[in-house]
Amino acid sequence: MTATGAMKIGELSRRTGCNIETIRYYERIGVLHVPLRRGRYRSYGEEDVGRLGFVRRARELGFTLDEVRALLQLATGGQAACAEVRGVAASHLANVRARIADLTRMERVLADSVRACDAGDDPACPLLQSLQAGMPRD
Structure with a gap:
């Protein structure tokens, strides 16, 4: 689970420059953690901004999603x-x-x-x- 926060998916998208559907896709395939929900809305925190930024930069360098997963695991x-x-x-x-x-x-x-x-x-x-x-x- 991701850290709690008051940020909705639209704000996460704006802050990272990542399309909302891409964020949802990354959640489905496990590149991003499934966020907590506040009512019917996903709720993101600063940790999610950082992780998504990491993923975007890695993808911009051409890393595959499998390589991104490996790098995320190694990052810790x-x-x-x-x-x-x-x-x-x-x-x-x-x-x-x-x-x-x-x-x-x-x-x-x-x-x-x-x-x-x-x-x-x-x-x-x-x-x-x-x-x-x-x-x-x-």
């Missing part, structure tokens, strides 16, 4: 958890670098196709030819 571990956090971050960094390499390759192919289109030397569309090159022939 103090200095001893630092090596484990480093491992999660190093693995994520390797994935980011792989995606950058993929995007760089895609950029090169697209730039070459656009240049070929601009040149107008080929009556067929160079991009469509490039895409069709991988298609099976009848």
Whole structure:
């Protein structure tokens, strides 16, 4: 359970910049604690603001929800958890670098196709030819 507070979900959303439906989703999947209720309203506290801010920053860095869960658990571990956090971050960094390499390759192919289109030397569309090159022939 979360710390008691007088903040409703709309205020939590405004303070963190997180969509209300996203907050509810994070609660359903266990990334955020299910809040106490005051009548029919969810009631959040400062701890919830901090936790949601942590989640948002981690997601902005591209961490998966599973990685976010792991980081949240490690966040309470103090200095001893630092090596484990480093491992999660190093693995994520390797994935980011792989995606950058993929995007760089895609950029090169697209730039070459656009240049070929601009040149107008080929009556067929160079991009469509490039895409069709991988298609099976009848």
